[in-house]
Amino acid sequence: MADELDETSGGRYPGTKPVHMGRRTVLGILGLTGIGIAVGTKIDNALGNVSSAVSNAIGVPLPGDDEFRYYTITGSYPVIPADTYELTVDGMVREPLRLRLADLRSMKRTKLVHQFQCVTGWIVPDVHWEGVLLRDVLDRAGVTSRATALRLFSADGAYTESLSLTQAHRPDILVADKMLGANVTADHGGPVRLYVAPMYGYKSIKWLNRIEVSNEVVPGYWEDNGYPVDAWIGGSAPVAGRP
Amino acid sequence: MSSLAEVSRFDLVERLVHWSTAIMMMTLIVTGAILYLPSLALRVGHRGLVENIHVITGLCLLGPLLLGVAGPWRKQLIKDLRRFDRWGASDFDWFRGPTRRSGLERDKFNGGQKIEAAFLGAAMVGALLTGVIMRFAPSSWITWATGATLVHDALFFAIVAAVVTHVAFALSKPDQLVSMFNGRIPRSWAKSHAGAWWSELEVSKGDVSEAGSAEPRGGSSP
Numbered sequence: 001m002a003d004e005l006d007e008t009s010g011g012r013y014p015g016t017k018p019v020h021m022g023r024r025t026v027l028g029i030l031g032l033t034g035i036g037i038a039v040g041t042k043i044d045n046a047l048g049n050v051s052s053a054v055s056n057a058i059g060v061p062l063p064g065d066d067e068f069r070y071y072t073i074t075g076s077y078p079v080i081p082a083d084t085y086e087l088t089v090d091g092m093v094r095e096p097l098r099l100r101l102a103d104l105r106s107m108k109r110t111k112l113v114h115q116f117q118c119v120t121g122w123i124v125p126d127v128h129w130e131g132v133l134l135r136d137v138l139d140r141a142g143v144t145s146r147a148t149a150l151r152l153f154s155a156d157g158a159y160t161e162s163l164s165l166t167q168a169h170r171p172d173i174l175v176a177d178k179m180l181g182a183n184v185t186a187d188h189g190g191p192v193r194l195y196v197a198p199m200y201g202y203k204s205i206k207w208l209n210r211i212e213v214s215n216e217v218v219p220g221y222w223e224d225n226g227y228p229v230d231a232w233i234g235g236s237a238p239v240a241g242r243p
Numbered sequence: 244m245s246s247l248a249e250v251s252r253f254d255l256v257e258r259l260v261h262w263s264t265a266i267m268m269m270t271l272i273v274t275g276a277i278l279y280l281p282s283l284a285l286r287v288g289h290r291g292l293v294e295n296i297h298v299i300t301g302l303c304l305l306g307p308l309l310l311g312v313a314g315p316w317r318k319q320l321i322k323d324l325r326r327f328d329r330w331g332a333s334d335f336d337w338f339r340g341p342t343r344r345s346g347l348e349r350d351k352f353n354g355g356q357k358i359e360a361a362f363l364g365a366a367m368v369g370a371l372l373t374g375v376i377m378r379f380a381p382s383s384w385i386t387w388a389t390g391a392t393l394v395h396d397a398l399f400f401a402i403v404a405a406v407v408t409h410v411a412f413a414l415s416k417p418d419q420l421v422s423m424f425n426g427r428i429p430r431s432w433a434k435s436h437a438g439a440w441w442s443e444l445e446v447s448k449g450d451v452s453e454a455g456s457a458e459p460r461g462g463s464s465p
Contacts, residue, residue: 018330018331019330019331020330021328021330021334021358021361022327022328022357023328025362025365026361026364026368027365028365029365030365030368032369033368033369036393036394037373037387037394038390039390040390040391040392040394041389041390043390044389044392044393047393060280061279064393064396068281069281069284070281070285071290072289073288073290073291074288074289076288077285119382119385119388120377120388120392121377121385121391121393187281187285200382221291225291225294227382232382233382234382235383236383
């Protein structure tokens with residue numbers, strides 16, 4: 001293209017030929033972006049401790065830290081006192097349940113130490129989870145023979161999730177009332193949330209207050225927004241019992 | 244109407260590209276901060292909506308620039324983009340700071356403006372690529388999505404720093420700020436701050452009204 005900024009004219013830059021610094025800058029930034037995408041998981045793992053320490057000190061999340069991001073899809077999020085909490089289990093069950101926190105705590109307890117992996121990429125490794133296996137809750141209610149699926153509801157009135165009954169019977173899905181070594185806080189979806197270890201974070205519905213047993217998988221909130229219903233981390237189900 | 248005391252610095256296409264990109268960039272920074280910072284995420288909520296605004300704005304971000312270089316109206320924009328690319332001694336010299344610069348005649352943009360433009364241009368492309376991976380990649384690409392998130396988060400900080408610097412400089416340089424609104428800048432500014440560009444204007448336009456009476460050149464910056 002004809003251009004009055006002739007590179008060889010010494011007029012503007014006497015005695016020197018212009019250097020393509022703009023192009024170098026662009027290529028440099030894009031190169032770093034490419035490297036970051038390709039080996040970012042390794043960098044993320046290596047940065048985890050340092051980045052988290054600084055992040056906690058300054059109160060701002062940093063790239064590569066091991067901290068949770070907080071998602072809420074409504075304008076505010078429910079803060080439910082532990083002593084008024086109730087989990088309803090209904091639908092295709094022999095005995096509908098209304099479980100209070102004390103009821104959940106009197107059932108067989110299960111602990112898991114496992115990552116929380118968001119579908120957008122951020123990850124918190126080695127999170128301590130504690131609660132009751134979802135399948136133990138279902139067994140207590142007595143799922144009828146024609147049931148095939150669950151619909152899960154949140155106290156925020158908008159967030160819903162789904163699981164097939166087969167998925168729900170995995171030994172790595174918790175109705176969790178403790179995480180990170182303490183009661184599940186309201187911003188993490190407490191007093192009770194789901195934790196679906198082999199799937200992306202959006203399946204671990206927050207402020208869980210109702211489980212409806214049905215015979216149809218109904219896509220939940222994030223699935224309606226384009227994310228997969230079968231949200232296996234990495235694309236396929238891990239071997240049962242080895243979360 | 245162009246005053247004799249002023250020269251054209253940005254044409255209409257450049258200003259439209261600048262301001263539409265600026266509005267989208269601010270939208271992206273605000274929605275990005277809501278998505279990223281826990282205190283804002285919990286206060287504002289409505290994550291699905293905020294995410295959609297962020298993603299759609301991000302997908303449109305390069306639109307004005309691409310439109311700007313796509314038609315016959317692109318001439319001056321292309322010319323200025325090339326200025327961002329090509330560096331001479333005076334551009335490197337600019338980084339020595341106002342008191343130590345050697346007074347070489349400068350281009351239409353100084354070294355700081357050139358690095359800012361190149362960085363922001365590249366950062367926009369990088370953020371678009373990583374953002375698309377974060378939002379649209381199949382779930383089996385999770386390793387790449389983690390890398391993309393790392394880069395996207397890092398670019399957030401870098402872009403905010405660049406934009407804050409850009410706005411701070413703009414607010415402290417009224418002549419240049421006004422020129423991004425009305426396209427014009429005083430001739431005295433061009434002579435003293437962008438001597439090489441000023442010489443170029445004299446040669447290419449043969450502007451007798453002012454250049455004829457002006458001394459040949461050498462009005463280098465203090």
